[in-house]
Amino acid sequence: MVKPATGFRQPRGQWVCLRLDSRQSWVALTKDAKRTEALWFFDDGKHQFISPVEYWLATSRRRATLGRSGAEPVLVSLRSLPDEPIHWDRVRQILLPALGFH
Numbered sequence: 001m002v003k004p005a006t007g008f009r010q011p012r013g014q015w016v017c018l019r020l021d022s023r024q025s026w027v028a029l030t031k032d033a034k035r036t037e038a039l040w041f042f043d044d045g046k047h048q049f050i051s052p053v054e055y056w057l058a059t060s061r062r063r064a065t066l067g068r069s070g071a072e073p074v075l076v077s078l079r080s081l082p083d084e085p086i087h088w089d090r091v092r093q094i095l096l097p098a099l100g101f102h
Helices: 052-064 088-098
Strands: 004-010 013-019 025-031 034-043 074-079
Touching: 034 088
Parallel strands: none
Antiparallel strands: 004 013, 013 025, 025 034, 034 074
16 A cells, blocks of 8 residues: 655645655646656666756766766656546556566
8 A cells, every 4th residue: 555655735736745665756636636647767778767956967977977877867757637637656567668668
């Protein structure tokens, strides 16, 4: 069971972030009666992570070594259509490996 990690109300809606594991995060955004979901993570070709600090450290190290320390991490974000359910377990098990994410 996934439990809410954080959540707060903003003037234009409410957002709740639920962590799936240490490599990916799931976000549910609700505004009025509409709901959308997203799965996001950083990937450097070798591993996935969700920490912005780890991203900042990796990119700083890469710039300091003129690119010799490894590949540039990218932010991967997958979003559902509004009010359309999506099976994130299938996305994580089938789609992400097919796209080259481990």
